Amino acid sequence: MKTEVTGDIVPNKLRTLVLLGVLLHVTAAAELVIDVQGVAQPTPVAIVPFGWEGDGGVMPIGVADIITADLRRSGRFAPIAEEKMLQKPTDGADVDFQDWSFVGVEAVVVGKLLQTGADEFTLQFQLFDVFGRRQLVGYRMPNVSRATMRGAAHRAADMIYEKLTGIKGVFGTRVAYVRATGQAEDRLYSLMISDQDGFNEHTIMESKDPIMSPAWSPDSRQLAYVSFEGNQSSIWVQTLRTGNRFQVSARPGINGAPSFSPDGRQLVLTLGGVDGNLDIHVLDINSRQTTRLTTHRAIDTEGSWSPDGKYIYFTSDRSGGPQVYRVPATGGTPERVTFEGSYNARPRLSPDGTKLALVHNDRGNYRIAVMDLERRDLIVLSNGRQDESPSFAPNSDSLIYATRQGRNGVLETVSADGLIRQKLAARTGGDVREPVWSPFPRY
Numbered sequence: 001m002k003t004e005v006t007g008d009i010v011p012n013k014l015r016t017l018v019l020l021g022v023l024l025h026v027t028a029a030a031e032l033v034i035d036v037q038g039v040a041q042p043t044p045v046a047i048v049p050f051g052w053e054g055d056g057g058v059m060p061i062g063v064a065d066i067i068t069a070d071l072r073r074s075g076r077f078a079p080i081a082e083e084k085m086l087q088k089p090t091d092g093a094d095v096d097f098q099d100w101s102f103v104g105v106e107a108v109v110v111g112k113l114l115q116t117g118a119d120e121f122t123l124q125f126q127l128f129d130v131f132g133r134r135q136l137v138g139y140r141m142p143n144v145s146r147a148t149m150r151g152a153a154h155r156a157a158d159m160i161y162e163k164l165t166g167i168k169g170v171f172g173t174r175v176a177y178v179r180a181t182g183q184a185e186d187r188l189y190s191l192m193i194s195d196q197d198g199f200n201e202h203t204i205m206e207s208k209d210p211i212m213s214p215a216w217s218p219d220s221r222q223l224a225y226v227s228f229e230g231n232q233s234s235i236w237v238q239t240l241r242t243g244n245r246f247q248v249s250a251r252p253g254i255n256g257a258p259s260f261s262p263d264g265r266q267l268v269l270t271l272g273g274v275d276g277n278l279d280i281h282v283l284d285i286n287s288r289q290t291t292r293l294t295t296h297r298a299i300d301t302e303g304s305w306s307p308d309g310k311y312i313y314f315t316s317d318r319s320g321g322p323q324v325y326r327v328p329a330t331g332g333t334p335e336r337v338t339f340e341g342s343y344n345a346r347p348r349l350s351p352d353g354t355k356l357a358l359v360h361n362d363r364g365n366y367r368i369a370v371m372d373l374e375r376r377d378l379i380v381l382s383n384g385r386q387d388e389s390p391s392f393a394p395n396s397d398s399l400i401y402a403t404r405q406g407r408n409g410v411l412e413t414v415s416a417d418g419l420i421r422q423k424l425a426a427r428t429g430g431d432v433r434e435p436v437w438s439p440f441p442r443y
Contacts, residue, residue: 042078043164045071046105049082050125051090054115060146063113063123063153070157070171073197075420077164080105092126092135100130107136107164111156119145123152127160136163150199151441168395171196174438175400176204176214176223177411180431191225192432193240198424205238205245212434213257217264220438224248224258224267235269237285248285254278259304261329268303268312280314282329293327294334304348305329313337313347313356324358338371340378346389350396351439355416357390357399368401370416381418391436392416400435409433 047068052059071077082088086099090112100108111125121144127137137159144152151172158169179190189211194201205211209228216223217237224237233255238245249255254272261267265285271292272278279294280303294300298318305312311326316334318325322345324338338344343361350357353373360369360380368382368390384403391400393413398420400413409431411424424432 042076043107044078044080044105045107045109045164046080046085046100046103047071047109048085048088048090048111050110051112053112054121059113060121061149061153063111063149063156064109066150066153067109067125067157067160069197070154070169071161073422074161075415075422076161092128092138095128097128097130097133100128106130107160109160113149116142121145121149123149123156125156125160127163150195154195154197167397168440170393170395170398170437170440172441173394174220174441175411175435176216176438177402177432177435178211178214179433191223193223196437204240204243214434214436215259215267216436216438217260218262218439219264220441222264224260226256226258235267237267248288249283249290257302261305262307262309268305268314270301270303280312280327282312291331293329293331296334300325302346306349307351307353313349315345315347324356338378340371344369348390348392350392350416351394352396355392355396357392359388359390368399368414370399379418381414381416382412387412389434389436393437394440400437402433402435411435 047064050064068079072079080103084103086103087096089095089110092110095108095110108128108130109125114122116122123141123144125139126135129136139159141152154172157171161169173196174193175196176193179192180187182188187208189207190203191205191211191214192201193204204223207227207229212226214223214225221241222237222239224235227234227236232250234250235248235255235258236245237248248267249269251271252273253276255269257270258267267283267285269281269283270278271281277297278299278301279292280300281290281292283290293312296318298316300314300316302315303312310329312329313324313326315322316325319336321342323336324344324347325334325336327334341361344358346359348357356371356373358369359366360378362380365385366387367380367384368387369378369380371378382401382403387401387403389402398413398415400411402409403412411432413422
């Protein structure tokens with residue numbers, strides 16, 4: 001059963017995807033801009049400007065502004081403007097519930113930023129239920145620096161969001177993606193990381209040769225990716241803090257589509273020898289030893305682990321067209337998972353293990369869909385013509401994927417029910433592709 005709420009590969013070009021990935025159309029690119037389409041009636045809330053107790057008269061970062069932007073960007077909340085606030089307390093003892101109920105808000109956030117050293121601060125905040133006239137959350141974050149202050153504000157927004165929705169917030173997470181600049185022989189490919197809100201964008205790796213298929217390690221400390229340095233595909237793992245990287249696979253033929261195991265010790269890869277036949281392999285990162293899981297003459301590619309580590313889901317055309325299969329991670333007989341339509345590819349499991357994202361052919365358009373693994377029903381979430389590369393947020397509630405806007409590649413996020421959508425585009429144009437959402441940060 002398929003439901004339309006509003007694939008990575010052109011038909012019969014599955015091999016081309018592994019060889020070339022999504023080779024980027026090239027234009028100028030800059031920081032990401034976010035446009036939100038939310039629910040019809042978002043919840044009205046108030047995030048009161050935080051108090052500042054420290055050197056000088058100006059807070060280093062507008063903490064309340066960051067929390068406000070996070071909640072508004074979620075699409076579920078409508079923070080009221082500061083000029084509509086009848087009071088601006090910075091301590092919960094001063095909150096007048098009658099004033100806030102008069103302006104129609106359902107929840108109020110108040111707080112302070114306290115300087116405790118030259119570059120040391122404490123962030124404290126309280127969340128109140130206006131109708132229930134009670135505190136829902138009260139929290140202090142000591143040892144915050146200027147460099148970590150924005151992250152602390154995101155963490156506060158995550159706690160507020162989870163308390164109000166019951167869904168764990170992802171404002172403190174990051175997104176990796178591929179970008180290209182320049183033309184022809186001047187083309188430059190970049191592996192980028194930014195905060196989930198598009199800020200703090202920085203380059204992890206640059207090359208004149210294509211980069212593709214980034215994948216986060218479970219602890220968010222490393223990225224695996226495919227590089228075509230020397231006109232040969234190879235797979236690398238790079239540590240983000242130090243920038244150090246090492247090659248894990250450069251076998252003859254094709255090396256593609258890496259994905260970390262849940263324990264971070266293995267990668268599932270697509271390998272094809274000199275004959276070009278593509279199969280799913282598991283590589284032990286320490287020993288570099290590989291285990292072949294599929295041996296079919298068909299194309300088997302785009303492997304992805306189940307969260308419990310028991311299965312690997314992959315794309316295969318062994319039934320005549322691209323469909324999703326799964327095979328035990330220890331080896332065994334593959335079983336077909338998707339049957340709705342003639343084309344389903346690029347499988348990615350939700351972190352909670354209940355949903356499968358994929359690229360689905362929807363009346364000639366390649367769109368992002370989600371399958372409930374228990375009920376086996378399919379929901380089409382995106383509305384582009386060639387949407388690709390779905391990746392779940394770590395809370396399993398949203399996905400990010402790549403699509404087209406005119407000649408440019410842009411990124412979009414959509415809630416797993418299709419109701420809330422965000423578009424992330426380069427501020428000055430540009431082309432960004434192959435997004436992947438990070439796991440939750442480990443504080």
